[in-house]
Amino acid sequence: MGGKRVAGVPGRPLRYNLASKFCLSNMRVTQFFLATLKEAPADAELVSQKLMLRAGLIRRLAAGIYTWMPLGLRVVRKVENIIREEMNRAGAVELLMPAIQPAELWMESGRWQKYGPELLRLKDRHERDFCVGPTHEEVVTDVVRREVRSYRQLPLHLYQIQTKFRDEIRPRFGVMRGREFVMKDGYSFHASYADLQREYRNMYETYGRIFTRLGLAFRAVAADTGSIGGTGSHEFQVLADSGEDAIAYCPASDYAANIELAEALRPATERSAPSAALNKVATPGVKRCEEVAKALSLPIEKIVKSIAVIRDAEFVLLLLRGDHLLNEIKLRRLPGMDAFRFATETEVVEHLGSKPGSIGPVNANVRIIADRSVSVMSDFVCGANQEGFHLTGVNWTRDLPEPMEIADLRNVAVGDPSPDGKGTLAIARGIEVGHIFQLRTRYSEAMQATFLDESGQSRPFEMGCYGIGVTRIVGAAIEQNHDVKGIVFPAPIAPFEVAIVAIGYRKSEAVRKAAEDLHHKLQEAGIDVLLDDRDERPGVMFADIELIGVPHRITLGERGLKEGIVEYQRRRDGQAAKLPIASAAAELQQRLGG
Numbered sequence: 055m056g057g058k059r060v061a062g063v064p065g066r067p068l069r070y071n072l073a074s075k076f077c078l079s080n081m082r083v084t085q086f087f088l089a090t091l092k093e094a095p096a097d098a099e100l101v102s103q104k105l106m107l108r109a110g111l112i113r114r115l116a117a118g119i120y121t122w123m124p125l126g127l128r129v130v131r132k133v134e135n136i137i138r139e140e141m142n143r144a145g146a147v148e149l150l151m152p153a154i155q156p157a158e159l160w161m162e163s164g165r166w167q168k169y170g171p172e173l174l175r176l177k178d179r180h181e182r183d184f185c186v187g188p189t190h191e192e193v194v195t196d197v198v199r200r201e202v203r204s205y206r207q208l209p210l211h212l213y214q215i216q217t218k219f220r221d222e223i224r225p226r227f228g229v230m231r232g233r234e235f236v237m238k239d240g241y242s243f244h245a246s247y248a249d250l251q252r253e254y255r256n257m258y259e260t261y262g263r264i265f266t267r268l269g270l271a272f273r274a275v276a277a278d279t280g281s282i283g284g285t286g287s288h289e290f291q292v293l294a295d296s297g298e299d300a301i302a303y304c305p306a307s308d309y310a311a312n313i314e315l316a317e318a319l320r321p322a323t324e325r326s327a328p329s330a331a332l333n334k335v336a337t338p339g340v341k342r343c344e345e346v347a348k349a350l351s352l353p354i355e356k357i358v359k360s361i362a363v364i365r366d367a368e369f370v371l372l373l374l375r376g377d378h379l380l381n382e383i384k385l386r387r388l389p390g391m392d393a394f395r396f397a398t399e400t401e402v403v404e405h406l407g408s409k410p411g412s413i414g415p416v417n418a419n420v421r422i423i424a425d426r427s428v429s430v431m432s433d434f435v436c437g438a439n440q441e442g443f444h445l446t447g448v449n450w451t452r453d454l455p456e457p458m459e460i461a462d463l464r465n466v467a468v469g470d471p472s473p474d475g476k477g478t479l480a481i482a483r484g485i486e487v488g489h490i491f492q493l494r495t496r497y498s499e500a501m502q503a504t505f506l507d508e509s510g511q512s513r514p515f516e517m518g519c520y521g522i523g524v525t526r527i528v529g530a531a532i533e534q535n536h537d538v539k540g541i542v543f544p545a546p547i548a549p550f551e552v553a554i555v556a557i558g559y560r561k562s563e564a565v566r567k568a569a570e571d572l573h574h575k576l577q578e579a580g581i582d583v584l585l586d587d588r589d590e591r592p593g594v595m596f597a598d599i600e601l602i603g604v605p606h607r608i609t610l611g612e613r614g615l616k617e618g619i620v621e622y623q624r625r626r627d628g629q630a631a632k633l634p635i636a637s638a639a640a641e642l643q644q645r646l647g648g
């Protein structure tokens with residue numbers, strides 16, 4: 055499917071994103087509802103959150119719950135329509151499922167128990183249990199198991215753009231981590247795993263197209279599948295310093311993974327031979343690795359951190375290098391560790407004879423799992439299992455047995471070798487705007503959703519699911535596109551493509567006529583245009599139009615009109631030009647790529 059044509063309209067040269075725009079008439083500031091503010095509320099944390107409030111895109115109703123004001127809604131609708139166009143183009147079919155879902159379905163999938171307090175539960179007047187949908191695997195699986203009988207009806211990909219509710223423990227950053235938010239969620243059903251993999255690739259590419267059209271700088275990263283289950287998953291991350299997620303990537307290759315998933319390889323260097331004697335040193339009041347390193351004037355890479363956990367009823371000591379962080383997701387993947395918990399102080403004292411802060415593996419008669427990096431350390435420092443003492447010059451074999459179990463227990467760090475062997479890792483921060491999963495038969499088996507295959511046998515559907523955070527995208531786009539004056543919207547999602555600032559609209563008949571004329575011409579050309587017809591000082595009008603991020607501005611005033619010109623300015627870089635009034639509409643169309 056090629057070029058800049060809309061699918062399904064063969065031979066007709068349409069502007070690519072025409073369908074994703076609004077059809078408007080008479081959009082004037084005096085009739086619209088601009089609600090700009092001089093200052094953002096003091097509790098707003100992120101730039102995007104501040105700007106969204108100042109520009110009047112959103113207003114807060116309760117924690118994590120926002121009204122989309124008319125200006126913001128225009129942005130949301132444009133995002134939605136780009137997603138819709140690309141999903142339809144990729145062969146998915148839109149439906150709309152209810153926000154309120156009966157508990158029975160969640161009991162069938164087992165998530166009524168598992169989902170936890172993020173699931174907002176409620177009862178109807180008959181005391182029946184319901185929830186407000188945080189996601190729709192159960193409902194869509196129910197739809198399909200009732201309607202689809204045969205492999206001949208497959209594959210099927212159903213999606214919706216719908217409001218979700220998740221009672222997030224810490225709603226923050228405005229719409230970025232809201233409790234109520236809009237998601238595009240799609241679910242695909244297949245007769246075979248191979249066909250699911252085909253659709254997964256199709257969605258991987260479709261998501262790439264969507265985020266490119268939205269004008270976002272993003273990266274697709276291999277992700278942990280988290281609680282949703284299944285195997286195979288990618289997150290689409292918008293790169294931004296304020297992002298909540300850390301992404302490990304290799305600048306020399308296309309390797310990128312959520313930091314929770316990126317593998318920390320065994321260090322390439324071999325362990326050096328012992329060169330120091332084992333020594334017990336007093337470290338009164340010193341507990342954290344940084345403090346131990348400082349007190350002993352040693353680099354933190356020489357310190358071993360001991361973390362006590364309980365696996366079933368067994369006490370286990372985890373060993374990590376002082377500067378490394380435990381990765382709980384990796385730990386949970388080790389045999390028997392999926393339900394681990396941290397040991398209590400009492401348990402630590404009981405097994406090691408000392409409180410946390412002075413514990414270590416020497417003479418410890420407990421199960422030990424060493425991180426790969428620890429297994430190649432020599433002359434290291436660890437707690438002495440005696441309050442206020444550490445051991446220095448510790449060496450494997452000589453002072454304690456070789457670790458029986460060595461595992462990848464930690465988060466990768468900057469400079470670690472890339473798992474694809476092509477360089478070293480860097481770490482960037484990102485905002486997750488999309489997520490695709492191969493669910494396989496996790497839901498279809500639990501909910502007995504089956505079809506008859508070619509040989510007449512009943513089989514559970516292979517399933518995939520594909521989410522996009524529609525409202526989060528608005529915040530993420532602003533996080534990536536702003537300057538001191540305000541928002542710099544990527545053109546495809548700007549609330550208006552062009553603003554006409556008419557200076558003296560209420561005083562000069564010539565200005566009013568010229569402004570109306572240009573407004574009309576641009577509308578006729580299918581351009582989304584806002585006419586600022588207020589009786590305000592030019593500075594006030596400019597500041598508002600800049601704050602709300604309109605990509606192109608035409609200023610029209612009496613003086614210019616006398617010379618037959620209007621002034622053009624581009625929001626992103628301030629580039630300005632004088633345009634003859636007669637050809638202004640045509641010139642603008644060209645600048646918009648129409």
Ligand code: ATP
Nearest residue numbers: 229230231232235237486487488489521522523526
């Ligand atoms: P996160 O790790 O950010 O909590 P998630 O893994 O819970 O996300 P999914 O269940 O995969 O998210 O939901 C699909 C998409 O919905 C996410 O990629 C994200 O863009 C969006 N999303 C999830 N939670 C929120 C929220 N609280 N507010 C706004 N958007 C959200």
Ligand code: MG
Nearest residue numbers: 172220222280
């Ligand atoms: Mg979440």
